[in-house]
Amino acid sequence: MVDTIRLLIAASGTGGHLFPAIALAEKLPGYQIEWLGVPNRLETQLVPKQYKLNTISVEGFQKGFGISSLLTLGKLVGSVIAVRKLLKQGNFQGVFTTGGYIAGPSVIAARSLGLPVILHESNALPGKVTRFFGPWCDAVAVGFDVAAKYLPKSKVIYTSTPVRSQFLDAEIVSTLDLSIPPEAPLIVVFGGSQGAIAVNKLVRSCSPAWFEAGAYVVHITGDKDEEAGSLQHPQYISLPFYENMAALLRRADLAISRSGAGSLTELAVCETPAILIPYPFAAEDHQTYNANVFTAVNAALLFKQAELTEDILRSEVLRLLKSPDELRKMGENAKTVALTDSAEKLAQLLREVMEK
Numbered sequence: 279m280v281d282t283i284r285l286l287i288a289a290s291g292t293g294g295h296l297f298p299a300i301a302l303a304e305k306l307p308g309y310q311i312e313w314l315g316v317p318n319r320l321e322t323q324l325v326p327k328q329y330k331l332n333t334i335s336v337e338g339f340q341k342g343f344g345i346s347s348l349l350t351l352g353k354l355v356g357s358v359i360a361v362r363k364l365l366k367q368g369n370f371q372g373v374f375t376t377g378g379y380i381a382g383p384s385v386i387a388a389r390s391l392g393l394p395v396i397l398h399e400s401n402a403l404p405g406k407v408t409r410f411f412g413p414w415c416d417a418v419a420v421g422f423d424v425a426a427k428y429l430p431k432s433k434v435i436y437t438s439t440p441v442r443s444q445f446l447d448a449e450i451v452s453t454l455d456l457s458i459p460p461e462a463p464l465i466v467v468f469g470g471s472q473g474a475i476a477v478n479k480l481v482r483s484c485s486p487a488w489f490e491a492g493a494y495v496v497h498i499t500g501d502k503d504e505e506a507g508s509l510q511h512p513q514y515i516s517l518p519f520y521e522n523m524a525a526l527l528r529r530a531d532l533a534i535s536r537s538g539a540g541s542l543t544e545l546a547v548c549e550t551p552a553i554l555i556p557y558p559f560a561a562e563d564h565q566t567y568n569a570n571v572f573t574a575v576n577a578a579l580l581f582k583q584a585e586l587t588e589d590i591l592r593s594e595v596l597r598l599l600k601s602p603d604e605l606r607k608m609g610e611n612a613k614t615v616a617l618t619d620s621a622e623k624l625a626q627l628l629r630e631v632m633e634k
């Protein structure tokens with residue numbers, strides 16, 4: 279009889295790092311899974327109760343990564359020791375990680391114990407940690423196939439990025455609990471898992487013209503926007519966060535969004551056309567690389583935040599609202615850049631590596 283396999287999932291920080299790992303974990307019945315994160319990030323809220331969350335302190339690691347700062351090195355060594363101890367004491371047989379600062383110590387610790395590691399990188403331009411540690415991993419699964427060209431020394435496999443299971447349910451739209459008339463055009467605005475204050479300002483200024491055109495706006499502002507709540511209108515719904523993004527994106531006629539890999543993959547599987555405004559301060563401008571994947575297949579319009587004025591945003595949205603055929607075509611094109619069976623593909627890859 280084969281013993282139950284014990285897997286440590288190192289995924290931490292943002293929705294973009296956590297949701298793909300949660301979707302994968304759901305596809306590994308029979309595996310005993312524990313989580314590795316840090317004490318003060320989103321994993322403390324998002325990791326499902328059935329997985330034990332172990333935490334270590336690796337804050338700030340990514341920032342100084344690549345520069346031989348003693349502090350960074352000291353933190354890294356401490357984290358590696360902590361993860362090694364956890365892996366040994368917990369009898370784990372392998373590690374899965376979604377990159378980011380938690381991945382460095384996890385990969386080093388696992389490899390130093392001879393354990394297999396799979397890393398999933400969801401961005402079109404892989405992060406520094408992925409580029410550096412990718413060759414140490416048994417495989418690097420990528421969310422967009424263009425990422426492979428930045429990982430020449432890694433064993434790269436295109437799996438797309440797993441989304442939460444509700445995104446794959448075409449009927450989910452019936453669970454939308456916001457009062458929006460069925461025939462009204464719907465614009466959904468969101469800025470990743472943390473909101474986007476600069477986009478919020480623009481959207482509030484433009485919205486009255488969109489209301490006049492009959493559109494409803496669901497605006498997810500994040501919880502750090504002090505001006506959230508300053509716009510009131512019967513066709514406007516403002517929320518700090520919304521759980522049922524799957525229903526909302528399927529219902530949306532147009533999304534206005536940052537271009538984090540998680541949001542983009544969800545837009546793709548929901549076939550939602552989009553206006554993308556990459557977060558200008560994202561590491562190495564990786565959100566622009568992500569957005570380029572969409573513009574390359576005419577699935578979205580891309581605007582640099584610094585160049586996007588109220589006038590441009592207002593008029594582009596009004597133009598698109600008058601062009602349902604163009605919107606429909608953009609949605610169809612979006613579908614081509616993601617796989618709906620990504621979680622299964624990733625689970626299969628993991629099983630192949632862990633059970634060989």
Ligand SMILES: CC(=O)N[C@H]1[C@@H](OP(=O)(O)OP(=O)(O)OC[C@H]2O[C@@H](n3ccc(=O)[nH]c3=O)[C@H](O)[C@@H]2O)O[C@H](CO)[C@@H](O)[C@@H]1O
Nearest residue numbers: 292293294295400470471498519520523538539540541560
């Ligand atoms: C600012 C930044 O650097 N963000 C990065 C972060 O993702 P970050 O979490 O910021 O953004 P993503 O777009 O990847 O994911 C956002 C997730 O939050 C969910 N959501 C959002 C709002 C809401 O109300 N409800 C909700 O469920 C979305 O559905 C999505 O699943 O890691 C990603 C993966 O490495 C990167 O591509 C992003 O660039």
